Amino acid sequence: MKMFATFFFSIYMLQNAICLDYDGWLNIKIEHTLNCKHEEYCARGSISLKSIRTGIPIIDQINFNDGHINELKEIAKVDGIYALRTLVSTAESKDVEIFSFVRAKRFLESGLSDIIRAWVLPNGEVIALSLQVANTSELKDVEYRSSEYKLNSTFYIRHVDPAPLPDTASYIQKLEREKEAREKGDLKDNRSFLAKYWMYIVPIAIFVMISGAANPEPAAQAAR
């Protein structure tokens, strides 16, 4: 078994980490259906976080061998799915079962790289895990020849944000500002002359145009 860890840092996450009530640990056991002897699911590895707030995962997963790859290829042939069972444990809850899946074909194409996103409530509980395949733009057809294949997993923590409250404070401020402005004097109308009086200009212009078009006629009559 070989250690493989992906560290993920982002300012975005640090900002969001504030919404967490209190920090805690998170442990996710990952099981899959490939190359299992008797049981339906067998271990693929685990992801553990010492602190949800920092969001730094330690990913510890097995490497796939030929048995895994062959089975995966079999599933991909019929466009089947590669399913994961995850058991999520936190300080509050133990072994909450969450299932997720990707299409086996896409997983193979991507060179066994997947993205796991765990959605965490403000109290640190995981409500859903989404498993998605990483972009395959650079890797189209991976040759599976060697005997060991690294799983290339990326793990993100996503926080369920506290929703905003109705924004009363800034609205009241805005009203007060307007009130002040009104007390100081009328708001200056800084629209252009045309923008202000177009409705008077247009009819006159039309009238002038029409009368201009109609004028030659009496002149002609006078000539007769």
Added chain:
Amino acid sequence: MGVLSSNLKPSFLGLLKFLNNMNWFIVFFSLINISVCIYEDQIGKFDWRQTYVGRIKFAQFDTVSTAKKIIVATEENVLAALNLKTGQVVWRHVFETASTGNIQLLHVGEKVTTVTGSNPYLVRGWDSNTGVLIWEWSLTVQNDLTEYSQWWVQNNMLVHVLPVFGSHIEVTMYNLLTGNNRGASSMLPAVWTNERCIFTAPYYTCISGPLESQLLLSIDVTSNAVKIISKPLADYVDIQQTVSVNLRPLGGNSITPSFVIGNDRIVFIRDNNFEKSKVQLGDKSASATVVDGANGHILVQTWMDDVTGFTLKAHSVSTGKEVTDIYCSDKTLNIPKPELLAVMCTRTTREQNACRLLVNAADDAVHLMQQGGRALWSREEALSRARAVEFVELPVSDTDAALESEFGQKEGSVWSAFARRLLTQYQQLQNLVRSLQGESAVQNSSSSLVRDYFNLHRIIVIVTDAGKIFGIDNLSGAILWRRYEAALSARAASVFTRRSARTPPHHAHLSVVAAHRETGNGFILSLNPITGELIDEGKLILDVRLLQCMMLHVPDSEKLHALVLLDEKENVMVLPSSAAPLVEDVYMYVAEKDTAKVQGYSLRYDGKAVRARRTWAARLGGAGAARVAALAARPRLEHVRAPGRALPDRSVLYKYSNPNLVLFVVERLDPLYKEEVVAVALDVVSGTLAGAAAHRRARALPLAAHADNCFVYLYRSEKHRRLELATMELYEGKERWLEPGVPFSSLESNQVPIVEHQAFILPATPTAAAFTITERSLTDRHVLLGLSSGAVVELPWGYLESRRDESLPAAAPELPLPADATLNYNRTLRRVSGLHAAPAGLESTSLVLVTGLDLFYTRVAPSKTFDLLKDDFDYYLITIVLSALIVATYSTKYFASRKMLKQAWK
């Protein structure tokens, strides 16, 4: 448009004065639509309202006042007066839905008296003409066991009978108007009382005693001296039957205290003695009552059976002879389990009975009949509890169908096409000749149910709680067909239009997927929504409960969309089974309401059968206690055409328009913040979350709606003690994820959309929420809210947008609910429970049906009717002006050429 027209208006009037001799300006400006709301003369033009009262519990004829009425009290806690001649509601009072509004007693004397609630009770008096409240007093009974309370009005005294089983009966009398107690409650010793006792005022009757020597006991609760009538039960029923003898009072405000014992024996209580009736019930399910007839008391009974159909019979109580002029037996009348609510008979000059019978049926319909069984009017009270609604398109007319089939057939040689052409032209010629011969009247009646040009005419199919299904014409509100299925429980019914009427020669096909009332197993009804007749599988009762159902997106060779059903054993059933090979890449989800556990399934045909495999599962409420309060999926009829929205800086913000998103509003208990509402936008194909928001110290309301990339849901903020409306919008960003034209796939993408949130204060209590839907979703989107005040308001999405551009003014935190945003103007709708929108053929218009105690249909145009001329468009003026202009042009041309000619000669 509104801003523009309000700016234009003053200058426009000035201009008219200025140029009133120039016709073309009038023509030009008549094209500008200035109206914003509806005018008074448009009331009822595009909308209709039907008022209902619910299944009737008590009814009495109001014979005192001059305008004849029936006063009814219903199971929906409504007190109403119905016009005796038309059945229309004269006045109506809607009480609380909870047990506080439960009507216990209805008494119609000079005034209408009701007792409502359950300890404390409210006693109220109403004026029967106007429905005005005259008096009211409240009453609290000290005893806790008030469940078996009986109420009765006698000589302006309200009698409350409270049996304490196995001990005594407590009788208290109150002054009806003031509530003054005549004295203390009197306790009548009655150790023989039990749960099966009945009250037939003023007697309280029981069967009691050891099994072999059971007694029939009765006591007059109002008399001063305690007199108990006691007779062996064997005198009245066969001793073999006495194991469980039924006792039920006669219905319909029987004028003498009497009851049915056993299955069919009737016993009267007269002069403190039991008296066996000479007449027996005709059927054990029959409903009977005693009324005052032309020649003494008569016993009226009614029932429905397979042999005689609906049967109505009457016998004289004293002689036992049948009163023939009331008799009726009609196989065509379909009144399941008829029940006499109230009967009134008057004597005509020829010693005959003129009776009015108010008959309630198991399908919640109420019929007013006269003697001989002729129905004067019927009310379909089942419509007060609509559960599922579907708008169904009408078929095209025969000529259009012929045209369509002509152009629809691409294959075939030139000659066959030519032959078809000739044939259709011959048919058209025939039609023309026929219409010239004056057979248009015949055509009109059949063409009334034909699709109109703008596809505004529909049939609304409503599935009701009572198990009755209605087809309603959306323009007139008339009921076109009705079908009663006693075993259908519509609590979680779904309706699918599996084949529209657009595909001749196939007829339209609609399926109702519901549960069986007793077993809870799947119940599928397939019918033609235009006629209401059963078709194809017809009525199908499964032997297993259903978890989820859906309609397959691809039609089969007969253009029928198959139904895919997932049962509780996770087996899949496809209807029709021949469509099973079409099931490919089909996904389903199942949400457990009480645990907020959601699961996804992938369905696939493996050569023999369709198998479901669980693919994903999530616990949206976390590990603790949680429940799904509301769930909103994208409407099936919505097709989104616009991929993004233009920003003020001319860039485009692309929408995350995932058709597989479902909004779950989950209420969970948090140890720290008590209640918490979590709104989750979940892709139910892949099981990935697109966006989520948590509201602390809030309780969810069962209201949510979803359209395109917009989500709206409501919750009660416990911290601020107010209702709030939250919106959520999902965007891809300024870069498009997929190339234009590439279909979206939930399984391919790995990006997470940008989620915008916003919350607003709602100064009202909503009971229903929905989005408007239009044909191509190019028109603005409005949120419709049904309020507890009886209004249905339209809120433009612009007010609620989560994403605020810098150029726009900051959103007002409290949503304005202007009076002119009320769809139903002054027509109050009580207990709005559902809002159903459907797109019309016109892009601007959305058809809306509001269900609840009342039905209200209207059409809304969120961006105004930009594709329609306004209602009062002056066709004559524009025709006259245009023709005058053409005439003027040619005449001046003629005169000008003549002048030129003359000038040339000079």
